[in-house]
Amino acid sequence: MSDETVAVESETIWPADSDDVEEAIVSNWFVREGTTVTEGDPIAEIQIEKVSLDVPAPATGEICELLVDEQGEFERGDTLARISTDQ
Amino acid sequence: MISDTELQEMYGWMVTARYYEERLQEEYLEGKQPAFDISAGPIPGELHLAAGQEAAAAGVCSHLRDADTVTAPHRPHHVAIAKGVDLKRMTAEIFGRRTGLCKGKGGHMHLFDSTVNFAGSGIIAEGCPPAVGAALAAEKRGEDNVAVAYLGEGAISQGGFLESLNLASVQNLPVLFVIEDNDWAISMPKERVTDVGNGSQRADGFDMPGKRVDYDDACAVYEAAGEAIGRARDGNGPTLLEVQVHRRMGHFMGDAEGYRPEADSERAKQRDSIERMESTLQKAGIDDDTIDDIRDRSHQRVEDAIEWAKDQPEPDPDEAYNDVFTNPPAGWTPNTKPGQTESAGGDD
Amino acid sequence: MAEADESETTGERETTMSRAMVSAIASEMRDSDDVFVMGEDVADYGGIFDSTDGLLEEFGREKIMDVPISETGFIGAAVGAAQAGMRPIAELMFADFFGVGMDQIYNQMAKNTYMSGSTVNVPMVLMTAVGGTYNDAAQHSQTLYGTFAHLPGMKVVVPSTAADAKGLMHTAIRDDDPVVYMFHKRLMGIGWMPAPDGPKTSVPEDDYTIDFGEADVKREGDDVTVVTLGLHVHRALEAADALAEEVDVEVIDLRTLVPLDTETVLESVRKTGRLVVVDEDYHSFGLSGEIVARATEGALANLSAVRRVTMPDAPIPYARPLEQEVNPGREDIIEAVQSTTE
Numbered sequence: 001m002s003d004e005t006v007a008v009e010s011e012t013i014w015p016a017d018s019d020d021v022e023e024a025i026v027s028n029w030f031v032r033e034g035t036t037v038t039e040g041d042p043i044a045e046i047q048i049e050k051v052s053l054d055v056p057a058p059a060t061g062e063i064c065e066l067l068v069d070e071q072g073e074f075e076r077g078d079t080l081a082r083i084s085t086d087q
Numbered sequence: 088m089i090s091d092t093e094l095q096e097m098y099g100w101m102v103t104a105r106y107y108e109e110r111l112q113e114e115y116l117e118g119k120q121p122a123f124d125i126s127a128g129p130i131p132g133e134l135h136l137a138a139g140q141e142a143a144a145a146g147v148c149s150h151l152r153d154a155d156t157v158t159a160p161h162r163p164h165h166v167a168i169a170k171g172v173d174l175k176r177m178t179a180e181i182f183g184r185r186t187g188l189c190k191g192k193g194g195h196m197h198l199f200d201s202t203v204n205f206a207g208s209g210i211i212a213e214g215c216p217p218a219v220g221a222a223l224a225a226e227k228r229g230e231d232n233v234a235v236a237y238l239g240e241g242a243i244s245q246g247g248f249l250e251s252l253n254l255a256s257v258q259n260l261p262v263l264f265v266i267e268d269n270d271w272a273i274s275m276p277k278e279r280v281t282d283v284g285n286g287s288q289r290a291d292g293f294d295m296p297g298k299r300v301d302y303d304d305a306c307a308v309y310e311a312a313g314e315a316i317g318r319a320r321d322g323n324g325p326t327l328l329e330v331q332v333h334r335r336m337g338h339f340m341g342d343a344e345g346y347r348p349e350a351d352s353e354r355a356k357q358r359d360s361i362e363r364m365e366s367t368l369q370k371a372g373i374d375d376d377t378i379d380d381i382r383d384r385s386h387q388r389v390e391d392a393i394e395w396a397k398d399q400p401e402p403d404p405d406e407a408y409n410d411v412f413t414n415p416p417a418g419w420t421p422n423t424k425p426g427q428t429e430s431a432g433g434d435d
Numbered sequence: 436m437a438e439a440d441e442s443e444t445t446g447e448r449e450t451t452m453s454r455a456m457v458s459a460i461a462s463e464m465r466d467s468d469d470v471f472v473m474g475e476d477v478a479d480y481g482g483i484f485d486s487t488d489g490l491l492e493e494f495g496r497e498k499i500m501d502v503p504i505s506e507t508g509f510i511g512a513a514v515g516a517a518q519a520g521m522r523p524i525a526e527l528m529f530a531d532f533f534g535v536g537m538d539q540i541y542n543q544m545a546k547n548t549y550m551s552g553s554t555v556n557v558p559m560v561l562m563t564a565v566g567g568t569y570n571d572a573a574q575h576s577q578t579l580y581g582t583f584a585h586l587p588g589m590k591v592v593v594p595s596t597a598a599d600a601k602g603l604m605h606t607a608i609r610d611d612d613p614v615v616y617m618f619h620k621r622l623m624g625i626g627w628m629p630a631p632d633g634p635k636t637s638v639p640e641d642d643y644t645i646d647f648g649e650a651d652v653k654r655e656g657d658d659v660t661v662v663t664l665g666l667h668v669h670r671a672l673e674a675a676d677a678l679a680e681e682v683d684v685e686v687i688d689l690r691t692l693v694p695l696d697t698e699t700v701l702e703s704v705r706k707t708g709r710l711v712v713v714d715e716d717y718h719s720f721g722l723s724g725e726i727v728a729r730a731t732e733g734a735l736a737n738l739s740a741v742r743r744v745t746m747p748d749a750p751i752p753y754a755r756p757l758e759q760e761v762n763p764g765r766e767d768i769i770e771a772v773q774s775t776t777e
Contacts, residue, residue, distance in 0.1 A: 025122040027626030028635065030448045041448060047626035050123055050343035071629050073121055123627045125569050131755055132570035183570070183754030194572040194753030209574040210532060211504045244503040245535070272504055274480035280503045341627050346479035402752075404760035411749045421747040422718035423761075 006059040008043065008081040010074060013055055015048070022076050024048040029070050031063045037083065044080065061085040089309055094371055095381055097145035097305050098364050103174075103385040104144065104165035105361055108136040108336065110389055111164075111181065115340050123341050129397065130181055132194055134340045135162040139303070139333035142360040143267045144169040146300075146308025146330070147235060150316045156204040156221035156234040158214030161196045162267075163207045166237055172200040178392040184399035191402040192410065212238055212245035215264065219251045222260040222319075233261040233319040240329070241272025243286045252327065256293040261319035263312065264327045269334035270355075274346040290327035299329040303360040306367055333358055447637035451624025453485035455597035455638050456562075459604035460487070460524060462642050464494055467522065470608060471498045473509050474526030483528055484564045484623050506536030510561065514544045514613075517559035522608055527563040530579045530617060544613045545588030560607045561589075562616040566666055566715055567762055569621070569628055573750035576758075578665065580714065581721025583615045584692035590614045590647055591692040595622060595668040597636045599690055602645030609644065619665040619715075633669040648694035652703070656685035659772050660703040662726050663713040664689040667763060671713050674768035682772055692722065700726060701733040709775040711742045713768055718745040740775035744768055 010024070028045040037043055042054040043063070064084040068074045111134065118128030125132065137144075140162070148169035151157065159166045167177055173188065180187030181195045188200050196209035204221070208214040218236035225232040242248055243266060255262040266286045270277050283289065290297025296315070300307045308330050315326035333355035337344050344352065368378055408421045450458075464470045471494075472487055478501040481488035491499045502509040506527060513525035527533060533540060540561065548556050567576030584591045590612055594600035600618065607614040622634040653668060654675050659682055661671045668688040675684035685703050689696065704710050710730050712723040723743040730738060744763045752758055 023121040025626070027122075027629070028451055028624050030450055030635075032449075035446055035448055037448065043448070045451075045624075045626065047121075047123065049121070050341055050627075051345070052626050071122060122629075124629060125627050126755075132572065132753065133575070180753075183757075187754075189753075191754030191757055192572075192750075192752040194570065197572055197574065197753070209572070210535065213535070241504050244505040244508070246505070246507050247535070273476045273483070274478075275476065275501050275503070279501060401756050402754050404756050407752050407757040407760045408747060408749055421749045422745070423747045 004085045005064060005082045006061065006085055007079045008055060008058055008083065010046075010080055011077050012058070013053070014076055015051070015053065018048045018051065021048050023073055024076070025073050026068045026070055026080065027052065029066060031066075033063055033066055035063045037061065037063060055080065057083060059083050059085050089306055091371060091373060093149055093309070094306075094368055095373065095377070097149050097309070098368055098378070099381050099385050100145045100148070100169040101141035101305065101361055101364055102382045103389060104141045104168045105138055106386050107164055107168065107389045108138040110393055112136060112336065112340065114393065125341060131183070134195060135338065136336040136340065137162045137165040139335035139355055139360070140267050140269060141165050142303040142305040142308050142364070143237075143265060143330040143332050146305040147263065147265055147312040147328075149309055150313050151233070151235065153203045154230070154232045156206070156218060156232070157237065158218045158234070159198075159205070159207050159237045160211065160214055160239060160242070161209045162239070163196070163198055167198055167200070167205055170205045171203045172198065172205050173202070174388060174392040175395045176200075178396035179399045182396045182399070183401065184396060185402040185406070186399045187396075190406060190410070212242040212247040214238065215248045215251035216254075219255050219260060219262055222255065222262045223258065226260055231261075231320045233263060233316055235263045235265060237265050237267060239272065240266055240268040240270070240277055240286050241275065241280055242266075243289055244281060249289070252289065252293045252295065252325070255325040256295045259322070259324040261322070262325040263315045263319060264325065265312075266327070266329040267332050268329055269332050270351070271334050271338065271347065273338045285329065287327050287329040295325055295327055297327040299331070301331050303330065303332045303358065303363070305360060305364050332360070449635050449637050450597050451630070452594065452597045452600045452618065452634045453488060453623040453625065455601040456486055456604050456618065457488055457490060458638070459601045459642070460608070461490060461493060463605065463608045464490075464498060469520065469522045470524065471500065471521065472524045472526065473500045473502050473513055475502060475504055475528050477501060477526050482526065484618070484620050485625055486526060486562060486564070486618065486623070506532055507539055510536040511539035511543060513559050513561070514539055514547070514557055517557045517613070518547065518555045522558050524560040524562060524608065527561060529575050530563040530565045531574050531577050533563070533579065533582070541586045545586055548612065549588060556611050557613045558611045560614050560616050562618065564620050565617045566619040566621055567751055567758060568666070570753055570755055570758055572753035576751040578617070578619075578715045580617065580664065580692060580716045581725070583617070584722065584725075588613070589693060591617065592647065593617045593619075593664045593690065593692065595619070595665055595688050595690070596634050597638050599645060599651070601638050602643050603690065605642055606644040606647060610647075617665070621666050631666075631669045633672065645690070647691045648696050649690065650696035650699040651688045651690055652685065652699065653688050654684065654686040656683040656707070658683040658707055659709040659711060659775055660685045660687065660700070660707045661711045661713055661768065661772065662687045662689065662700055664692070665715060667713045667715055670763070670765050671768055673765045674772065677765065677769055678772060682776055684772055695725075695729070697729045697733065700730060704730050704734045705737045708737050709740045710738060711744060711768070711771045711775060713763055714743070714745045715762065716746060718743065718748050742771040742775055744771045
């Protein structure tokens with residue numbers, strides 16, 4: 001039994017053409033705490049200025065923590081959620 | 088020949104309109120960043136800004152008087168400014184205030200100023216038939232007033248436009264149809280909307296003069312519109328005029344324009360009708376101080392209008408139920424709340 | 436039921452109404468070459484309200500067709516293509532624009548089956564965005580539910596959740612008759628028009644249909660029946676929750692107007708004896724009057740109170756305080772429900 005979690009990092013999904021922007025919002029969460037996800041599943045939609053993009057799950061597991069509210073703002077570099085990869 | 092006074096007036100309208108859109112953009116985005124929520128901030132709802140289209144407004148409206156009618160589509164501010172719509176009350180309307188042109192009921196797509204015969208409609212091409220009607224009224228009354236209908240190039244396949252061309256032509260009415268070709272119908276480039284490269288060719292099928300001004304030069308528009316409006320006032324019927332303009336701020340605020348090539352946006356910004364107009368003024372011998380003064384006064388006028396508008400009261404909620412009719416029938420109610428209507432519950 | 440739904444969904448990913456619609460359209464297009472989409476800004480833009488977002492990438496311009504602004508032309512073309520055996524989906528960008536192409540909608544699409552004695556049929560979907568709450572004024576904010584439901588020959592559906600949006604879209608595309616699919620902008624889950632809690636739900640991956648004519652009892656209650664649809668399903672559920680201590684409210688989501696599930700409404704009002712109809716359409720000569728009429732025809736003896744909470748008989752104003760006044764809110768629903776028990 002391990003106690004592994006994987007962070008959903010905003011930095012890794014930040015698009016190159018939004019390099020001049022530092023904040024965004026979570027427009028939709030597609031998961032709640034407790035939802036099981038497979039790596040690559042879209043788990044959220046974020047909006048950087050007028051551009052929307054999906055956030056894929058970086059790992060397979062269970063969402064253990066959502067760190068930004070829906071419609072909530074976050075800064076580039078913030079962690080959006082954590083996925084527990086316990087088997 | 089355009090007089091210096093007319094040149095300065097047109098330039099004044101153009102810089103007013105450009106600065107107005109820039110300032111409205113700022114005001115609109117207040118409360119909408121970083122989360123772009125269309126219903127948030129001091130100006131909610133859709134906002135379609137006309138930066139890059141000023142030449143089409145100035146060159147035409149320079150020939151108009153207050154008694155002439157103008158109908159404008161969903162992107163109306165530049166035309167309203169050139170037609171002489173009260174800028175303060177128009178701005179108050181856009182901010183949804185009680186003292187706005189339409190008491191806060193119309194909003195930016197539906198501006199009405201009857202003192203200068205200006206009317207808006209948010210439905211594509213649907214301002215054309217009422218313009219024909221205004222011309223019909225002028226003709227029936229024996230007045231030499233004209234009507235001008237503005238539309239975008241995306242509207243030229245719409246029945247309301249084509250039927251209006253025919254009606255105006257067959258009745259020989261004093262109408263000028265002005266197509267503002269900004270190359271884009273929201274996300275649709277012109278070449279996918281019509282196989283006719285030149286929208287004014289639509290006139291051919293209606294036996295009506297058609298002309299296109301290929302670049303957004305207010306003076307070239309002035310010349311073409313002057314000829315058309317003169318013909319209309321003299322009882323010689325309608326004209327179709329297309330003017331190449333540019334869309335600098337997206338279809339509406341919030342449009343990410345993901346469909347639009349970067350180079351096209353850049354080109355639109357480089358072809359600046361205002362800079363072109365400034366050099367025209369300079370060539371006409373108007374000195375830089377005068378030009379600076381016009382620009383400064385125009386900007387100040389915009390600031391004053393915005394400041395005034397933001398200071399105006401919001402409408403009282405109950406005012407929503409007024410103005411449905413000019414002459415409300417006896418006993419009529421707008422059925423505002425449960426219980427106001429004839430109650431089916433029977434216990435009122 | 437709302438609570439039960441919630442516990443069921445824990446553990447599954449959820450999706451927005453727009454994505455659910457798109458997934459149903461995509462699935463039907465993969466299964467049949469007869470299905471295609473026509474509309475203004477449906478291709479590169481993906482629909483102004485995301486109703487076709489992503490379809491161009493998978494299906495290309497032959498199947499996801501941007502058309503010139505000419506509603507009479509392209510809606511009529513959809514009618515003709517449907518009569519020729521295709522299954523077009525035509526998008527009318529805003530329901531408010533119906534006037535521009537109305538003849539093709541109500542004189543051709545809706546009537547050709549009947550006028551031809553069923554020798555032709557029109558298996559098309561006319562999907563369209565409805566509703567206000569974002570200050571877009573009189574020409575871009577109407578629902579017009581009653582207008583479309585009034586004219587014979589069209590089936591009319593109004594989803595209020597992602598799960599319903601998907602099932603109803605599958606049914607609509609497979610239906611052999613014209614279906615008007617009216618989606619509320621505020622429910623789509625668009626970043627720039629935040630949705631209330633409720634429309635985003637878990638949605639089964641596999642295809643499924645929802646039969647037309649089956650209302651959904653979203654919340655069971657014994658005291659007052661609230662019949663509603665679209666955005667106001669969620670406002671009614673909020674009102675019901677707020678009233679939970681004093682009144683036990685049943686909330687019925689009609690989901691389809693043609694056909695209308697009269698039986699579910701009657702069953703409910705026979706139990707509660709009190710009916711509140713909440714409708715974002717105009718007050719007179721429309722949906723709310725129809726529901727009240729059916730309730731009185733079918734359960735007159737059971738009824739002790741009837742209320743309608745609707746838009747007034749006035750065009751929709753622009754300014755925020757004016758639109759908030761006219762569009763029925765949670766408090767208006769609470770007040771109406773309370774007034775039935777006084």
